Amino acid sequence: MIDMKDNIKHFLISNSVPIIFIALSAFAIPLSGFSYGYLVQEMLTRLARNSFLVLSLLIPIMAGMGLNFGMVLGAMAGQIGLILVTDWSVVGIPGLVLAAIISMPIAAVLGYVCGNVLNRAKGREMVTSYILGFFINGIYQFVVLYLIGIKGMLRIPFTGMDIRIPVTNPQLVLSRGYGIRNAINLTGLRHALDNAFQFNVPFGSAVIDIPVSTYALIAFFCVFIVWFRRTKLGQDMRAIGQDMAVADSSGIAVERTRIIAIVISTMLAAFGQIIFLQNIGTMNTYNSHDQTGMFSIAALLIGGATVSKASIANVFVGVTLFHLMFVVSPMAGKELIGQAQLGEYFRVFVSYGIIAVALVLHAWKRYQERERSRRGLRGEA
Amino acid sequence: MANGEPLLRVESVGKEFFGNRVLADVDFSLGHGEILGLVGENGAGKSTLMNILFGMPVIASTGGYEGRILLDGKEVKFSSPFEAIDAGIGMVHQEFSLLPGFTVTENILLNRESTKYNPLVEVFGERIRTLDRQGMKKRAEAAISEIGFSIDTGTFAAEMPVGHKQFTEIAREIDRLNTKLLVLDEPTAVLAESEAEILIQSLRNLSSKGISMIFISHRLQEILDLCDKIVVLRDGRIVKETRPSDTDIFQIASHMVGRNVEASSASRPSRPDTEAILEVDKLWVDMPGETVRDATFSVQRGEIFGIGGLAGQGKLGIANGIMGLFMAGGSVSVKGLVIKLNDPAHSLSRDMAFVSEDRRGVGLLLEESIDWNIAFTAMQVQDKFVRKLLGGLVKWRDDAAMRAATQEYIKLLDIKCTSHKQRAVELSGGNQQKVCLAKAFVVGPDILFVSEPTRGIDVGAKKLVLDTLRKVNEERGTTIIMTSSELEELRSVCDRIAIVDNGRISGIRPAAAPATEFGLLMMGSEPAVAGSDVGGGDA
Ligand SMILES: Nc1ncnc2c1ncn2[C@@H]1O[C@H](COP(=O)(O)OP(=O)(O)OP(=O)(O)O)[C@@H](O)[C@H]1O
Ligand SMILES: [Mg+2]
Numbered sequence: 001m002i003d004m005k006d007n008i009k010h011f012l013i014s015n016s017v018p019i020i021f022i023a024l025s026a027f028a029i030p031l032s033g034f035s036y037g038y039l040v041q042e043m044l045t046r047l048a049r050n051s052f053l054v055l056s057l058l059i060p061i062m063a064g065m066g067l068n069f070g071m072v073l074g075a076m077a078g079q080i081g082l083i084l085v086t087d088w089s090v091v092g093i094p095g096l097v098l099a100a101i102i103s104m105p106i107a108a109v110l111g112y113v114c115g116n117v118l119n120r121a122k123g124r125e126m127v128t129s130y131i132l133g134f135f136i137n138g139i140y141q142f143v144v145l146y147l148i149g150i151k152g153m154l155r156i157p158f159t160g161m162d163i164r165i166p167v168t169n170p171q172l173v174l175s176r177g178y179g180i181r182n183a184i185n186l187t188g189l190r191h192a193l194d195n196a197f198q199f200n201v202p203f204g205s206a207v208i209d210i211p212v213s214t215y216a217l218i219a220f221f222c223v224f225i226v227w228f229r230r231t232k233l234g235q236d237m238r239a240i241g242q243d244m245a246v247a248d249s250s251g252i253a254v255e256r257t258r259i260i261a262i263v264i265s266t267m268l269a270a271f272g273q274i275i276f277l278q279n280i281g282t283m284n285t286y287n288s289h290d291q292t293g294m295f296s297i298a299a300l301l302i303g304g305a306t307v308s309k310a311s312i313a314n315v316f317v318g319v320t321l322f323h324l325m326f327v328v329s330p331m332a333g334k335e336l337i338g339q340a341q342l343g344e345y346f347r348v349f350v351s352y353g354i355i356a357v358a359l360v361l362h363a364w365k366r367y368q369e370r371e372r373s374r375r376g377l378r379g380e381a
Numbered sequence: 382m383a384n385g386e387p388l389l390r391v392e393s394v395g396k397e398f399f400g401n402r403v404l405a406d407v408d409f410s411l412g413h414g415e416i417l418g419l420v421g422e423n424g425a426g427k428s429t430l431m432n433i434l435f436g437m438p439v440i441a442s443t444g445g446y447e448g449r450i451l452l453d454g455k456e457v458k459f460s461s462p463f464e465a466i467d468a469g470i471g472m473v474h475q476e477f478s479l480l481p482g483f484t485v486t487e488n489i490l491l492n493r494e495s496t497k498y499n500p501l502v503e504v505f506g507e508r509i510r511t512l513d514r515q516g517m518k519k520r521a522e523a524a525i526s527e528i529g530f531s532i533d534t535g536t537f538a539a540e541m542p543v544g545h546k547q548f549t550e551i552a553r554e555i556d557r558l559n560t561k562l563l564v565l566d567e568p569t570a571v572l573a574e575s576e577a578e579i580l581i582q583s584l585r586n587l588s589s590k591g592i593s594m595i596f597i598s599h600r601l602q603e604i605l606d607l608c609d610k611i612v613v614l615r616d617g618r619i620v621k622e623t624r625p626s627d628t629d630i631f632q633i634a635s636h637m638v639g640r641n642v643e644a645s646s647a648s649r650p651s652r653p654d655t656e657a658i659l660e661v662d663k664l665w666v667d668m669p670g671e672t673v674r675d676a677t678f679s680v681q682r683g684e685i686f687g688i689g690g691l692a693g694q695g696k697l698g699i700a701n702g703i704m705g706l707f708m709a710g711g712s713v714s715v716k717g718l719v720i721k722l723n724d725p726a727h728s729l730s731r732d733m734a735f736v737s738e739d740r741r742g743v744g745l746l747l748e749e750s751i752d753w754n755i756a757f758t759a760m761q762v763q764d765k766f767v768r769k770l771l772g773g774l775v776k777w778r779d780d781a782a783m784r785a786a787t788q789e790y791i792k793l794l795d796i797k798c799t800s801h802k803q804r805a806v807e808l809s810g811g812n813q814q815k816v817c818l819a820k821a822f823v824v825g826p827d828i829l830f831v832s833e834p835t836r837g838i839d840v841g842a843k844k845l846v847l848d849t850l851r852k853v854n855e856e857r858g859t860t861i862i863m864t865s866s867e868l869e870e871l872r873s874v875c876d877r878i879a880i881v882d883n884g885r886i887s888g889i890r891p892a893a894a895p896a897t898e899f900g901l902l903m904m905g906s907e908p909a910v911a912g913s914d915v916g917g918g919d920a
Contacts, residue, residue, distance in 0.1 A: 242481065247480075
């Protein structure tokens with residue numbers, strides 16, 4: 001039937017991104033020579049590590065604001081929380097909670113600023129939030145590089161006033177006495193959440209650890225998103241996402257709602273970054289957040305989301321596929337080309353290639369969809 | 382309610398768009414529960430007046446308006462539609478304002494959803510209340526049944542036929558409890574006559590409940606039937622204020638255009654038979670609300686072929702199916718070659734073009750100029766208005782030719798505009814419609830489908846549109862297949878007319894056949910001769 005053919009074609013087109021990545025993994029996994037036990041363990045760890053960050057992108061998409069490149073603002077806020085908590089030597093779960101408490105207001109303020117800027121750039125949210133990320137990154141670096149340091153190391157001239165947010169742990173600070181080091185060891189926080197409640201299951205000959213507590217948090221958050229969609233606020237965001245003018249004329253406070261969407265997303269990203277870094281255990285003060293933004297967005301796109309439509313399923317499919325490629329590609333490259341160094345290049349090439357491919361495929365798909373809806377709506381003449 | 386004070390008083394209201402005066406010295410008043418009919422030619426200023434009343438931002442952003450508006454005796458100056466809604470004014474716009482991905486229920490209750498309490502409300506405030514889907518469904522159903530119509534409240538707006546969209550919009554206004562004044566800008570333009578009757582009846586009910594209304598329409602009979610008071614606008618001024626009992630259609634029409642309006646012209650002389658250019662065999666089309674089940678007919682080269690029938694019987698589905706806009710099956714051949722269905726690009730490439738019935742807002746590039754809108758498709762598909770140099774290596778736009786063609790149609794169809802460079806968004810609804818038609822004429826296809834070509838066009842200009850259709854047919858030999866819910870219109874231009882009933886062609890008659898015969902076909906009773914409808918030399 002024509003009917004069926006069209007449906008299948010539409011299904012393939014609308015899921016082309018995940019399908020291509022499934023095909024690539026099917027090709028690369030055997031090449032890499034990794035055992036399945038190892039891959040399953042890796043995927044479970046990485047899902048726990050990254051899902052929360054990627055989930056934080058869903059709400060702005062619902063509100064029609066596209067991919068929130070501004071999530072790096074939240075990530076920065078989370079890192080500031082982690083720096084301070086590490087300095088105060090608060091460890092374990094209390095440390096994480098304290099880091100979250102510190103970062104939430106910072107993320108909220110940054111989100112508010114970002115939301116306001118985006119309201120002045122309607123329809124160009126993605127590029128604006130991307131550039132805004134650079135700008136705030138500058139401020140972040142200024143704060144972290146100059147305004148945090150050992151007490152009394154730099155005073156405002158003539159007043160004797162200390163202009164620094166004081167830290168005491170010299171291990172965190174550059175040798176000159178102010179500015180945070182590039183790599184910070186989050187010893188006391190490492191795996192604090194993951195290990196709170198962990199479960200081991202035998203898998204073939206290996207044993208697989210499942211960080212149940214982290215998953216519980218992620219599950220709770222998914223429930224929150226599902227519930228949020230059913231609230232009045234969620235409904236308003238959906239309305240705005242479809243047509244700002246119509247939403248506006250029905251009296252929905254469009255700008256305010258858009259700001260709320262970004263604030264929520266930024267705060268959740270801060271939280272996500274804390275979960276992410278407690279799993280990694282070390283923090284790259286000056287680039288962890290950048291990677292977070294790019295990788296989360298690429299993962300979501302690979303999961304089949306679009307700029308205007310994303311679901312929870314997209315998040316998990318995307319994180320799994322993206323990290324599967326991440327894990328297997330260097331080894332697969334080595335097998336193919338036979339050189340370790342080239343394998344390393346291959347890894348970088350693939351990870352950035354993935355982003356480029358996802359964005360290009362995504363643009364093509366959008367074009368296809370526009371064609372489809374245009375024909376459906378408009379009497380072409 | 383102040384004693385004796387009318388609900389609404391409009392005092393010497395005027396409006397200019399960048400030096401172009403579109404309203405001047407408009408004065409009228411409207412009592413409680415009264416219905417005021419507002420009529421006037423395309424571009425007379427009706428929608429603009431209502432936009433002023435409703436506080437639409439486009440008015441303030443183009444310099445505001447002159448004069449005063451009093452609601453219940455107090456002067457009001459709304460700076461946003463929201464304030465107007467708060468004051469009890471509801472408006473159904475000429476363009477749809479439905480969210481395509483929302484269901485009927487969600488659209489009707491947009492921003493007025495029923496919600497339920499949950500403890501998080503204490504922390505995050507009212508907006509975090511959860512939606513009460515059950516309650517919403519009930520309210521939406523109540524509002525729809527108050528209009529006296531039935532629609533499945535779970536359907537998405539994007540998937541509804543235009544008529545249903547219109548009812549959804551009206552139901553939205555009805556659900557508002559505080560509505561005192563309802564403004565309806567051409568609510569019946571997209572409805573078939575039977576649907577329009579349902580609507581008119583329900584508006585009567587509403588007004589007996591004390592809701593006042595301003596009703597804009599180009600169907601003058603409706604105005605006479607429904608309204609208590611009629612105001613005629615011409616070029617932005619009130620030229621006549623009267624009551625239905627004191628006037629008739631011809632008087633109103635001549636006030637509108639400022640001269641006598643001729644009754645529609647006589648039907649066409651009969652033409653010799655020619656070979657079939659389009660053959661449709663057992664066509665089915667799955668178009669929501671306009672399902673075609675089994676249509677078989679053929680159209681001759683150079684013919685104007687009409688498709689009529691009651692609303693919802695499937696007449697609109699035929700053109701949509703052939704042009705690939707909705708899922709279809711069966712066989713359709715053009716000039717003897719079978720075409721691929723469900724592939725709009727293919728249909729276009731077989732020299733067919735389509736002016737759809739659903740073209741409010743979507744058929745035009747609203748931010749672009751008139752000439753660009755008219756020329757764009759022809760330029761894309763056929764390289765018209767393109768000048769080539771060095772054997773096609775260098776191409777550039779032929780602006781002079783574009784301007785000439787645009788000006789020809791501005792004149793033929795009497796498109797009211799400041800110049801051919803005016804942006805489409807600035808045209809009145811009826812004039813946008815004319816641009817849509819001009820666009821199709823410029824493409825100059827072999828077969829042209831037009832659905833509801835005179836919808837939203839004023840009485841004076843209707844004739845121009847129909848005459849232009851004829852002219853295109855006669856001068857270029859274009860075969861035209863015209864779908865319309867107005868039988869008289871079909872009879873005045875077509876050679877033959879097919880009547881669709883329950884998804885099937887119930888009969889094909891020459892346009893000159895008596896109206897009663899068509900009436901019978903619409904009721905589904907094919908008088909005797911079955912199967913005579915394929916081809917056939919009706920004389
Ligand atoms: N935003 C705008 N900018 C400039 N001119 C405008 C704008 N909106 C409307 N106009 C002009 O105002 C005039 C009146 O338009 P209006 O839409 O009120 O007509 P109308 O009576 O509703 O006609 P119709 O029956 O075709 O809907 C038209 O000449 C139109 O070109
Ligand atoms: Mg109008």
